[in-house]
Amino acid sequence: MRYSRYFIPTVKETPSDAEVVSHQLMLRAGMIRKLAAGIYNYLPLGLRSIRKFENIVREEMNRAEAIEMLMPGVQPAELWQESGRWTFYGKELLRFKDRKDAEFCMGPTHEEVITDMVRREIKSYRQMPVNFYQIQTKFRDEIRPRFGLMRGREFIMKDAYSFDVDSSAADSSYDRMYQAYMRIFTRCGLNFRAVEADTGSIGGSSSHEFMVLAESGEDAIVSCNACSYAANVEKAESAQLPVGTETGLLQLQEIATPEMKTIADVAAFLGVATETTVKTLVYAHENGEIVMALVRGDHELNEIKLKNHLGWDDIQMASEEQIRSCTGSPIGFLGPCDLKQKIKVIADNVLKNMVNVVIGANQKDLHFTNANCGRDFTVDIFTDIRSVVAGDPCPRCADGKLEMWRGIEVGHVFKLGTKYSKALSATYLDPDGKEQVIFMGCYGIGIGRTVAAAIEQNHDENGIIFPIPIAPFHCSLVAINNTKDAVVMAASEDICKQLENVGIEVLFDDRDERPGVKFKDNDLIGIPLRLVVGSKSLAEGKVELKIRATGEVHTLSISDAVSMIQQLVKGALERD
């Protein structure tokens, strides 16, 4: 490909509205341009990277015997009403009406559509296992699109859906996809972790997320430093903490704490550690149901755990009025003692071992010290409702500690069970002629997001450093002063042909630009290998090969350079 005939609108200045490096660099490198909030044009260079990644995904899906198809972007409301998600999915689902006033939505995911197809076509146990996938544009009307392709509203996604006769067969399909995902991200040369995850709005029984590690990641994940346990913080189970030195129960005391509304205020005011306090939170369901949740003062409540424990489809902090009506207290002095109204009290497991705690007294400017569960207040249920923190003991092994990372979620695999097949009556006949419900799994990969994550993980002050498997070109060929120097030009054209003949994708920089401009642009757009042809070294039959990632430079004969490039590319593409 000749640079002069191609289209790579690079930009020197960093766009002011781009926060994260991948977004800045994709704009500067001329890979993407914004059309509207969270909606982008994929320019030629960006598209090449995306296609590269898509093809890796496609190869691994095919290898895992998933079957490619394509579903529509626009979906009828009826299917979503049938699955119950028309109301459940919320504002992220972009809804609209056609000319006949019939309701539709832009597909944010395709469980309904695929299940509908399968229930019409799959009738026998003989037709399973089967796994359909597509690579397609989805739309989710995000609250706050940001970070370029990382959290767009319109985005390209690979989604796959497996259909099996029973739960254990579904488990095998799930494992197969899990392994395929491991291969995909390994082939791309990414530093990633597979972690246990919450299932969110997709639903289902269990799931893993594939996280590319990066400081700018929107998710917090933990992994054990001793065993293989790794999980999203939303999901990570907390282990019981070691019990402190045993002391007897002390006398309950009421203490004035004027204007001390936060845990930090109260602990500082009383001169105690926040670990000896209990934080009281009140949550409400949309339908008005209210619960009280207790966690240790220095811990954070995990709303997802609480929501899942309660089996609620919605959770929010209770309003000031709701809180007053059940506790009689203003916010800041809440506690489980002397409740005005009987409400369910859920406490974190850690509280089981705590004695003589500081807690709100349900009266303005008043707290209790030496409060004890069972004597001074009652707890209905102890369970795991806190978020784990770095250094917590591992929930799976004896002596591991949890480490914290930030990650970008690039893939997610779910065991769906029969959630959608039941709702949409997707059934089959087993060998005995009995009707059974199909077991499903679904498996997503954010295509654009993975490319962005790769950039997030692979860049320097000069620009992007693409891993070879997803680089838009394998190698750039920079001809110095080519518009004036016919020898250099002829040699460059020849080298370009030689490289292309052995399957190397070459970006031949034949522009009428000064060398500095070419070097800067080629660094910025992140082509992994760069071959420079200049008159001086060419006179000695040499060219210069520079490795973008390491900066190492090799001065080689043309034939050596071609074979080295060939080897480097081959080596990178065969990694798995």
Next chain:
RNA sequence: CGGUGAGUAGCGCAGCCUGGUAGCGCACCUGCCUUGGGAGCAGGGGGUCGCUGGUUCGAUUCCAGUCUCACCGACCA
């Protein structure tokens, strides 16, 4: 959805307070010069100042409305 801020040339910005219909840097075009890390000189093209309405002899500037965008927040008792 709440808070804050911003919309002036393709991009980044100034001008606006103290109304008199626009300017800088980069990019772009032409020429000369230069050619191993975003050169220099000279000349040039490009803007209904987000949109609608109001005040005024006159509005990019003042006022009202509206749209768009960005950032922050929505783990706090």
